[in-house]
Amino acid sequence: MRCTLLCLSLLLLSACSDLPVKHPSCSDLLLKDPVYAPVDAHGRYAVSRYLASIADGSEAWWDWSAAMATEATSVHDQSADCAYVGPLTLAGHTPRYPDEYRLTLRALGVYPLTRIPFVMGVERELIKTEQHYSAFAQAALSDERWSVFGMDTSSLGLIVSNPLLAPPFRQALTQDVLRQFAPQFAVEKGADVSLNRPGLPVRDPAGELQWQAQPTLLVFASVGEFQGRQTLQLNYQVWFAQRPANGRWDPLAGTLDGLHWRVHLDQSLEPLAFDVMHTCGCWYQVFPASGYRITAEDGYWQEPVYVGPSLSHPNPLLLVTADSHSVVGVRAPIDKYEPMAALQLAPAMIGSKQGLSQRVKAHRRLFNPQGYIPESGRLERYFFWPMGIPSAGSMRAPGRHAIAFTGRRHFDDPNLLDQLGLVSVR
Template structure:
């Protein structure tokens, strides 16, 4: 299988941006054991050394990108919960090769984004290891990836690899988790009940009284195709040996455009508060993360999951706000930055099976089945219950109504976009993994080496730590979200829909 790089990447104005767009189209990541034995004089040896040196350099300089998991001994592969859920032993040679290629693509994506954060002098020094590709890191990584995947495919099959979860067992042990979990469980159930009551009692403003409407809207007025046409387009795509739809850049963008939600936030008498304006995350000249309120931005991404042994396509939309302000003298949940992630679950056959949302900390996860589906969770003992919302029309444009400041979801409605809606700037989520500052240097990631958004920590971490989550309440990168205090559950778990009993 040839490496997949988009021919449409040329139109990006800055090299780092077209690299990010290209990477978003490549595919996915990795698994374990030791590197394949290769002839010391072979091209594979040079390529393996190149990947290893890059990987070690990123670790030494702490420019690690943790969206996907590194594989010990195999620097040309990175994995995720989805890719690690496949069984290599049961694959045909063709599917096994495709599986390796997807995971090599994740390594290329991660290494390239980490590369952008190195000084120019170090980049030039590292590229001398591969003189045939001395001016193009992506070409070098793809060139080497093809060779190493081909070599790995001839070796004994890799064993299944478990991606580490994002719970810290030592905290649960130290915090007497079996006892501490009891009040937390009651608190979660009460929180679900309260939010359900608020959502059930919410009524959107009447469209025939715009002068009395206190809400501000962010979304696209005219989108093509419609959700219905986009689903038809998806059903027409061929799939690779692993069941992954083969979508080009145009198809991916049409899907993301068709299902993007409208965000509604209420204003007070003084107008819309600054911390209720969707923002773009940027970097100051000194390299510090800063909110850009003048560019309301919707970050988009496509991932994969499973439903009854079928691959699902996940459309993910992320919105960020500058802060959650304190409400009272001691607000444990207040702090810098806030936001929500909205996700649409699709079958390659062209059906919507559900929607879900969480805050960017992994908190307040809620699932909404598409009409025609219902949930029957079968929960293990000691597992946090799911928060299930109303069934939603799978082919309608949706508006998400958020509470001011907390950004809790108050309700969801269907229908056309409000005429006063401010258009979103659409950005690939990968941009958050390599942000360019105002003066072009330095390029930094929004997230640190633990996947956390610096400065977004909450006081609640000093109380909720016995639940075992790293810095509970802090914002974090996709792929690292624990979404339950009781038991273990992750936003990117490919078996999540089956756990819901959908």
């Protein structure tokens, strides 16, 4: 009897071993990575917010779309066969990128009324920010109080053949423009130095959140528009392990924190503006480049924004407070700093088919399909939901940042500089 059962078991195992292994579809893999949004049901094409805005159905457009899909699917399955299959037509494929605002939440939260105290709170925060800049204006960068970090000297040149990218940008990206404009970060050490040193959060193969303490700078290039002309955006992210609580009850405290600095370049490779936000999309600030200013007035429905001083340094030193990790000063760069390893976060943002490193893939796997890191949730989300942003305060993936609680602003909106009223005063 035992021999019979053993034989039957062996037969069943043999039969099962011949069954094909079911792999996730390309569409499933693409939906796991929220940096890009799918165009077709098969998951072979994807878009950023910029690419969706210029959809023309050309072969070059589909090629760029395919590069984004290939990058996103490779994050979750190295063996997936999601290769480019040739240009389609836009008929039946309307490219859309997710809106980070939920009208349902705003309706349930009686937004026309609840927005009033939120605007008042934002205005108070803008006054505090101005006070912080004044307080730190003369701060000496002593080694006892500050740690200074800058990108290491390794090359960050990309191979870009995207015909939809302006020729000066294609050439600049091959010549290491990302390194030339990289900022430095002077971070207050605070009571716990380990919480104020930039590292890299990743998700291990078992799906657990892990912290890598090596100082790291995530970089990528993206594309926008200003006054009808294409711009190149250089993006730099630093991450911290935690935002510790400021007192017994702090709704802003939680796991992980970070800063995202960006440089906007015109086609002469001259800066137009600089902007910065926390990686939750909070505390957005914009700095006109030398020769420009912000002219847009705050409307009744639109949240005011902090406009910093005009900047003349293309790679400034940013003063960052301990624990809250707020930018409170911008200065000329210095020569003495601790190097940070530079990692390409999203090459396909500018049409490069360059692959991702294993560390970057582990970082991209942090985010859920809705675009945020669940472990980074803040208590503030229980109070801010009437403004229409799900899980407000959570750390978010590139492309998924709403940067205004009242009104509407996306960090990656191609026309953000126009919305902010940037104009030349030369």
